[in-house]
Amino acid sequence: MDSVKIAIVGSGPAGLSAAGRASARGVSHVLLEKTGHLSDTIFKYQRGKYIMSTPDQLPLRSDIAFEAGSRESIINRWDKDADTLNVNVRLNSEVTAIQGSRGNFQISLADGATIKAEYVVLAVGVQGNPNKLNNPGTDQPFVQYQLDDPKEYYDENIIVIGGGDAGIENALGLADPRQGNIVTLLQRADGFPRSKEANVQALYSARDQGRLDFITEASLIRVEQGGSGESLWVAVVDTKDGEARLPCDRIIARLGAAPPRRFVEAAGVQFTGPDREAFPVLTPQYESTVPGLYIIGALAGFPLIKHCMNQGHDVVEFISGNTELQPPDTPLLEELFKDAPVKRSVDDWIVYIRDRIELLNDVSPLQMREFLLASQVHYKRRGDVIMNRNDIGSSIFAIIDGTVAVEVDPKNRNKTIPIHAGNIFGELGLISGRRRTATVRADEPVMILEIPRNATLKLMASVPGVKRRMDRISTERQVGQIFGQLLPASAVAEIVDNAEILPLKAGDAFINEGERSTDIFIIRSGSAVVEKRIGNKDVFLSYVLAGNYVGEMSLFYDGLRTATVRAAIKSEVVRLPGEMFERLLNNNPDLYRAVERLVASRRKVNDYIEAKRESFSSVVDMHTSVARFLLEEEGLSEATDALVIDETLCVGCDNCEKACADIHEGISRLDREAGNSYAYIHVPTSCRHCEHPHCMTDCPPDAIHRGPDGEVFIDEKCIGCGNCQRYCPYGVIQMAAIPPKKPSLLSWLTFGLGPGPGEPDQDWIKDNQKNDNPPKLAVKCDMCAGIKGGPACVRACPTGAAVRISPDEYLSLAGEAQE
Template sequence: MKIAIVGSGPAGLSAAGRAAARGISHVLLEKAPHLSDTIYKYQRGKYIMATPDQLPLRSDIEFQAGSRESIITRWDDDAEDLKINVRHNSEVTAISGSKGAFQISLADGETINADFVVLAVGVQGNPNKLKNPGTDQPFVQYQLDDPREYYDENIIVIGGGDAAIENALGVANPDQGNIVTLLQRSDGFPRAKEANVQTLYKARDEGRLDFITEASLIRLERGGSGENLWIAVVDTKDGEARLPCDRIIARLGAAPPRKFVEAAGVEFTGPDREAFPVLTPQYETTVPGLYVIGALAGFPLIKHCMNQGHDVVEFIAGNTELQPPDTPLLEKLFEGAPAKRSVDQWLEHIRSTVDVLQDVSPLQMREFLLASTIHYKKRGDIIMKRNDTGSSIFAIIEGSVAVEVDPKNPSVTVPIKKGNIFGELGLISGRRRTATIRAAEPAMLLEIPRNATLKLMASVPGVKRRMDRLSMERQVGQIFGQLLPQSAIDEIVDAAEIIPLKAGDAFIEEGERNTDIFIIRSGSAVVEKRIGGKDVFLSYVLAGNYVGEMSLFYEGLRTATVRAAIKSEVVRLPGEIFERLLNQNPDLYRAVDDLVASRRKLNDYVEAKRESFSSVVDMHTSIARFLLEEEGLSEATDALVIDETLCVGCDNCEKACADIHEGISRLDREAGNSYAYIHVPTSCRHCEHPHCMTDCPPDAIHRGPDGEVFIDEKCIGCGNCQRYCPYGVIQMAAVPPEKPGILSWLFFGRGPGPGEPDKDWIEKTRKKDDAPPKLAVKCDMCSGLKGGPACVRACPTGAAQRVSPEDYLSIAEGKG
């Protein structure tokens, strides 16, 4: 036998089809009594997509988008027509030997000899499982066969990929009466197909199901005296939630059957359970003659799998000229490169050069590179500026860059050399760029967009591990780098720990004895002090800053409580190491002492005002909490607030906004909540990580140079941004025609007045037929308008202010 193919999923079946079409002796070994067990186990009626659309199919087996049942039938017919030599109920237990002399052992004791082996076993037989308390119950399952089996149940689906979304949609049929909730750990669904995500949001809008992002299961527990009553305790960004639970469907992905594959001599890219085998561009493993394709190679899309099955047989047959179908797209990406290399050579060069990509497989490299951009920079070219917005990361393929660490003296720089990345702090924190970076010499840079980076971190544990390590080094270095040698930074990071927090979690408690230092990695924190039995708001700490240092000067005693304002991550630096470094480094001691002095001054002020201004202190604290916690402005970068003691209700703010924006106001002054004298109208907050950007099909939502989040002309009116925004500040509206100039209106009466839409246009929008299309509109902070936002400039009393979170306390103090 020339080729033995193990597994008859899309990849294995396609390989067998190519071998049969070429007349190559082969056998297709399948442990199930039918072909394509993975597809066979999909839920009944599942619609299977043929993505990526632009990728041509190379296979002797037909594949078009359609139902699970139609595809299985088509593949059975094709296998019969091609006369594929398939053996059902043939489970492979071991593979030994080498090229030209492989022995494949079957569970029934038979041995098959082959010159080449193609492993296409997939990963679905090795699913990741829940390990939370209570999840050993029989109603916790990791596969959904037929969604029509379940009626009138509280069903929780866990996962954020295509399988989880499709399962949730499957059991959310209104006729079945199920109450369905999907739990997703991250913010959004970066690993799922766009069409699935849009269908999920539509189902939620129709009331068929619900989903909670940034949520994870804590435990299952009995819900009462009833034997079958269970409760799922869920960790969400707003605290714990308790959901009735009759069934859990967990779709947490799967890991390669590593023990079986390693026993054949195959090496993997890293030690992680989810790591993939080391492969050549032709899918050959470290064992000559043994090939791995399909999901086991790290690429689960059906069309990719089928192309790999076709191509691997061509490679075995000696077709060395065959190139993957995405090669022309990647060749275009590398046009203008300083060196001439093939696509495969570039992929390997980038993977081996850039440290964080060491564990990425060639197939995964191809995927994220298609979403990335190559930049070629001359010496001195600016790559990013301090305070710019942006969340992509850059990898240095050739050359080096210089980071301007001193805003007052651009000549003070720190180099970042070839093979490193930069920009990761903006990706993690959502804040503006912290430094200006220039090319120190001619450089070739790979810019990887946010979503592609997040998907890579979610798919390859080694990428996340290296990114976490690097980001901690950079944050410690950014704060203390000029005062500490690299060896000290390494010592701190080696002992550092990343701690996730949900809103309200305290990571420093007033009165405890502890000297650990905490860097706010992402999110933000509030500092409070207990005065007269009440928690008094002291300050707001943004990502990129640190807290906890005061205990080093107060004999280890914590002088205030610090808690997460929103879902956040902090880096804990062990106090004993930091204390020793302080004693050894006078410059570091003085720098930290200066910060402590400023914070001590605020503490002393609050203590001094405790008696005479207790009511004012209470008011300050209550207003700050109203803004940060109740209104959610802790994730804003720019928010509109109104001082109601100054507001006269003239609505000039709304009129000015409408006049600037074709008659459609982007704010509603009367809407929104108030506390004391502060009112928060309905207007965009320009969040750190804008929810509206999560799933914009035409990529029409961007951040401007001043941090404003705006929607450009590519908007198609899908409404995804409106659904994603939790604050109701985006509206779908028909955009009016351009208004005549002010002089034409004033002297000739043409068009509507300032702040008014055209009356004929309004009448047209009311008609069902021939109504203009609706597009998404929101505040853009009057980008490009001299003088700043029109709403603030038009306020005659100064009641309207646009502020960032660090200014909230000063607003509260304004009436003190």
């Protein structure tokens, strides 16, 4: 039986780095690899793949060299370094079991051999346990989960599923025009938040060049045999615009992977939760719940190569007694907590916050370090405002210490609900995109962690426990906000226990007129349109924003649905079982009366339209058509502030455009003539300042923000990458060379200095014309933020034709169109 101090299982970047450090230190070790070569995960990357060395600012501590380069060059360099360092490698040695603890581990191999070790470093990765498709038809032989060499495939319809780095790189590798493949990538999310910036840029560039296509917010439904004129097989895909049928000769699914949990748990290691993709419980030094058994690399929850290699170096240092070694990001995290009233080490803060905040209980220490670097810590005194009602904001706040008071009644500041340490608030802004629904103040000295939207979404996508808890918390808060003052806490808890979150695409109906059902629906995010069938036409009744509920009328109509309700845009609704809600209604007079009042107001609208359908049929048609034009065709259902023009008043003077250009260095942010019209209403090309701005989806320098008045603006950090322009579905962002700042209007009037109103500098134009490719930045409407009097386009309109309106004003505008 061989005996070593450290047995390292897995020769990927983390394991190889650990073995290299052990060899450099002269520590007896063995590196166990189940295949016949080092670094099987890298070895299985597609041939020619370029491997990045991100994060760029992170120094490399490993004795094994690593810098960005091709898969082949990195593998060759690692083989040489392993030889040079005399790493004790044992290939074709699959580990079948690990038993024991510190000082006395027994490692069983598939060939019957046994190795004894004082310490075990588990660096097996997760790629051997990929997530797989379970849709009908995906058991066909052309469905694969690995791509070795994209050059092997020619003249095929290939669908790549998964918008992570692996999926994007596979799609790009297959999209070589010389191979003749038709490549389509399917991504479930709205963008590519978990992928490297360079990969996303390359993907968009390839799409713009016509080399491939991708569909976001899309998922596979099934694979079936094709019909006449189609490929032998067809992938049926659910998209935001409905079902699509894509011919496919091959499907490559890159859906991530899960830890080899059964094998790891058999060694005695505990995990953070029951989910398949949960990670092992680890100390800051990577030691598991089994003393002496350390876990590093992707299995620890951090797959970036440079991080893995640093962990491999550090774990050997920890085992060797180097207790002073700190991760390279420690100084940055120390700065985050420098003003804390209690002094703790960074590692202690990470454990304290993770254990303290229920939402973060399943987050690994490595993931904690990552998102903390993107977060802020606030210290507030009693009475300090943390957020105000109607503020714009989508970050969430986690209370580390202390208590805050939520002001539930805007007319009575003293009517509050406490939220104690360990809980979060602000999640409704994250979920719905709407303004803050309450003012929150410190009820005593508090320490609060503010987590930005992108970091929160990444956690929700990476850690199942975070998403599960966030869904429950946000549902509980929305139910409490609507019914909480009318129901005891036990009743709210019962509603939440039975609630179901349903995702919807634009146009999906979740209540159908004429059906019998008493389920209640809360609009969790997005918005909904209520319609009623009058004669042979669907008549628009109302528009329901996130934070409201629908479906209650059936409780007063013997379960009969009196209207159809459908999602106006991509939305989520919370379904509350009707029988449970009806029981609560009958047992609570206050709740009954509140719902009855709402039903009465909605019944008036129904009765009015029903009674007037003959004499006012043209009026009803106009109201419905204008509402649909604004909310569905023009996308104003996801806007918070939109510019519309009354064409009966507009004289075509273009003062709106000129004023906009004059405010913004000669570049107008709106195009009055562009855009669509209905009746007398015209929607020019100008920013809508969406609830969840598409332009923010992938801004590498984080240059796009929402201001205090709701305006979405681009700051000076813009690098001109064009991502925002690509993501915006309304064509309101332009890439433009920015002229120099103009002299004041008074200087132009008095001394003739500079160009006139609405005109760029002529000398600058001439210089620009000489430059074939001047540097360009993204420009869009910023609602003239910070300028007294508000948007210049509205102020400059001599007839009052140009107005800016919010969602709650769309319906009144539609009503005016019928008069």
